[in-house]
Amino acid sequence: MGGKQISENVISRLPKYYRYLQELEVKKINRVSSKQISEALNLTASQVRQDLSNFGGFGQQGYGYDVDYLKACIREILGLNTFHNAIIIGGGRIGQALANYKGFASENVYVRAVFDINVSKVAKIDGVDVYDMAELDAYVSNHKVDVAIISVQKEEAKKVAEKVVALGVKAIWNFAPIDLNFGSRAVCENINMSESLMRLIYKAKS
Amino acid sequence: MGGKQISENVISRLPKYYRYLQELEVKKINRVSSKQISEALNLTASQVRQDLSNFGGFGQQGYGYDVDYLKACIREILGLNTFHNAIIIGGGRIGQALANYKGFASENVYVRAVFDINVSKVAKIDGVDVYDMAELDAYVSNHKVDVAIISVQKEEAKKVAEKVVALGVKAIWNFAPIDLNFGSRAVCENINMSESLMRLIYKAKS
DNA sequence: TAGATTGTTAATCGATTAACAATC
DNA sequence: TAGATTGTTAATCGATTAACAATC
Numbered sequence: 001m002g003g004k005q006i007s008e009n010v011i012s013r014l015p016k017y018y019r020y021l022q023e024l025e026v027k028k029i030n031r032v033s034s035k036q037i038s039e040a041l042n043l044t045a046s047q048v049r050q051d052l053s054n055f056g057g058f059g060q061q062g063y064g065y066d067v068d069y070l071k072a073c074i075r076e077i078l079g080l081n082t083f084h085n086a087i088i089i090g091g092g093r094i095g096q097a098l099a100n101y102k103g104f105a106s107e108n109v110y111v112r113a114v115f116d117i118n119v120s121k122v123a124k125i126d127g128v129d130v131y132d133m134a135e136l137d138a139y140v141s142n143h144k145v146d147v148a149i150i151s152v153q154k155e156e157a158k159k160v161a162e163k164v165v166a167l168g169v170k171a172i173w174n175f176a177p178i179d180l181n182f183g184s185r186a187v188c189e190n191i192n193m194s195e196s197l198m199r200l201i202y203k204a205k206s
Numbered sequence: 207m208g209g210k211q212i213s214e215n216v217i218s219r220l221p222k223y224y225r226y227l228q229e230l231e232v233k234k235i236n237r238v239s240s241k242q243i244s245e246a247l248n249l250t251a252s253q254v255r256q257d258l259s260n261f262g263g264f265g266q267q268g269y270g271y272d273v274d275y276l277k278a279c280i281r282e283i284l285g286l287n288t289f290h291n292a293i294i295i296g297g298g299r300i301g302q303a304l305a306n307y308k309g310f311a312s313e314n315v316y317v318r319a320v321f322d323i324n325v326s327k328v329a330k331i332d333g334v335d336v337y338d339m340a341e342l343d344a345y346v347s348n349h350k351v352d353v354a355i356i357s358v359q360k361e362e363a364k365k366v367a368e369k370v371v372a373l374g375v376k377a378i379w380n381f382a383p384i385d386l387n388f389g390s391r392a393v394c395e396n397i398n399m400s401e402s403l404m405r406l407i408y409k410a411k412s
Numbered sequence: 413t414a415g416a417t418t419g420t421t422a423a424t425c426g427a428t429t430a431a432c433a434a435t436c
Numbered sequence: 437t438a439g440a441t442t443g444t445t446a447a448t449c450g451a452t453t454a455a456c457a458a459t460c
Contacts, residue, residue, distance in 0.1 A: 006412075007450080007451075009451070009452095010451095011405055011408055011409070012401070012405060014404065014405075014408065015398075015400065015401035015404040015405065016385065016401065018404065019383070019384075019400075019401075033416085033417065033418090034417075034418075035417085041385075042387065043452095044452075044453060044454090045417090045453095046452070046453050046454065046455095047451090047452060047453075049417090049418065049419065049420085050419090050420085050451090050452080050453090052419090053418090053419055053420070057418075057419060059417075059418050059419080060417080060418070060459090060460060061416080061417055061418040061419080061458065061459045061460045062415075062416045062417050062418075062459065062460040063416080063417070063418080063460060064416085064417065064418080065418090077408070078404050078407060078408045079407045079408055079410065079411040080404065080407065082407075082411070084407065084410075093302065093303035093306045093307065094303050094307075096299065096303070097299035097300050097302070097303045100299045101299065101300075101399075103383070103399075103400060104403065107400070107403055107404060107407060109403060109407070146410070147406065147407075147410070170410055171406055171407070171409070171410040173402070173403065173406055177225070177309070178225075179222065179247075181248065187406060187409035187410050187412075188406075189402045189403070189405055189406040189409075191397065191399060191402055192221075193307075193309075193397060194221065194225075194309055194313070195218070195221040195222065195225075196379070196395045196397055197310065197313050197315060197379065197395070198220070198221040198224065198284050198286065198313060199217055199218060199220075199221065199395055200353065200377055200379055200393060200394075200395040201284060201285045201286065201288075201290065201313060201315070201353075201377070202217055202220065202283070202284045202285055203217070203377070203393035203395075204285065204290075204352070204353070204376055204377040204393050205285040205288070206212075206393075213426080213427075215427070215428095216427095239440085239441065239442090240441075240442075241441085249428095250428075250429060250430090251429095251441090252428070252429050252430065252431095253427090253428060253429075255441090255442065255443065255444085256427090256428080256429090256443090256444085258443090259442090259443055259444070263442080263443060265441075265442050265443080266435090266436060266441080266442070267434065267435045267436045267440080267441055267442040267443080268435065268436040268439075268440045268441050268442075269436060269440080269441070269442080270440085270441060270442080271442090
């Protein structure tokens with residue numbers, strides 16, 4: 001919606017800028033230049049300025065960028081000021097690790113429920129209710145679900161993701177080793193550990 | 207080492223070709239064209255042929271590619287025929303999930319040990335021995351460790367990764383939310399879930 | 413003021429796409 | 437043979453880098 005299309009490369013660098021600005025904030029550094037950012041993140045200063053200028057002019061000539069202000073701007077651009085309700089589909093090891101991970105709160109993403117085919121095996125994961133997979137439809141229909149986290153087996157991942165997208169979920173975070181893509185119906189990020197491991201092995205031998 | 211430098215984009219597509227060829231093999235399909243591959247993976251046929259031709263001519267004019275042969279070639283290119291010993295540093299939820307994950311065997315990567323600061327809490331994870339972090343140096347010095355999987359807290363990740371690289375480990379698979387980079391000393395793949403989640407939220411609002 | 417650094421325009425570089433001769 | 441499809445060369449497109457006027 002609105003404005004020019006931002007390339008995937010630029011989108012991928014935004015969280016890196018954000019993370020670096022957080023570090024500076026912790027260190028009580030309140031001023032930074034595109035050159036400093038570029039050196040910290042292995043980019044060029046031009047690239048940093050080009051990236052940021054996609055969203056507006058956040059700096060000041062001769063001075064650079066105010067750390068707190070730029071961080072707040074990127075936080076807003078990324079959408080981290082909005083609250084998001086998430087559910088986890090698949091209560092295996094990865095699903096459990098994700099339910100447990102406390103880091104999502106800083107992104108304002110809150111896990112509200114976990115769904116699993118075998119509910120008896122885990123009644124509750126770190127305070128999050130675990131429901132039987134059969135209740136997924138009803139839950140998604142009756143609650144506002146912004147993000148569905150897919151951590152089921154590869155074989156079921158596509159089916160279950162298609163289902164929740166059909167029920168209106170607009171964002172899928174997929175941990176199954178397949179590439180999901182919903183076109184304009186929903187956005188998706190794939191965390192494909194298997195592909196990452198293969199890339200690592202490839203690079204290790206070169 | 208040897209040959210022209212392959213771009214990161216090409217390397218990232220190799221596992222996708224491999225995965226698709228595996229699927230075809232399961233379906234007993236023994237022939238495929240660049241057009242078919244491209245349609246399955248949302249690429250162009252040109253791109254598929256360009257990518258593959260970086261490594262040699264695996265196809266036949268008028269016919270296409272033999273599935274088994276191409277799969278074997280890509281498996282070889284990726285280095286999946288070589289055995290790799292891995293250790294996991296950090297026995298928290300993610301470390302446990304990784305120790306448990308059986309999928310690495312198909313990449314010939316085997317987890318031989320887990321290291322954790324608090325050994326008493328877990329004596330053994332899915333048959334893999336858990337050692338105290340204090341034994342890490344000695345272990346790496348006395349065993350062939352090809353891959354170190356980093357699943358400790360962000361704060362310790364850089365330090366512990368630098369340590370094992372200094373001890374000779376040439377491949378780091380990093381799950382801590384920082385970008386690690388060892389230049390020519392070691393290769394590295396970062397799985398940054400936090401960045402992925404931010405990208406997802408960004409895209410969800412656009 | 414002089415020095416520093418932005419935002420933006422232009423130049424370069426690399427990756428993707430198109431085209432096609434070779435040939436199975 | 438005629439049709440299909442490769443591998444590769446050339447053309448296009450987009451992303452990165454360089455340059456610089458504006459100005460704090």
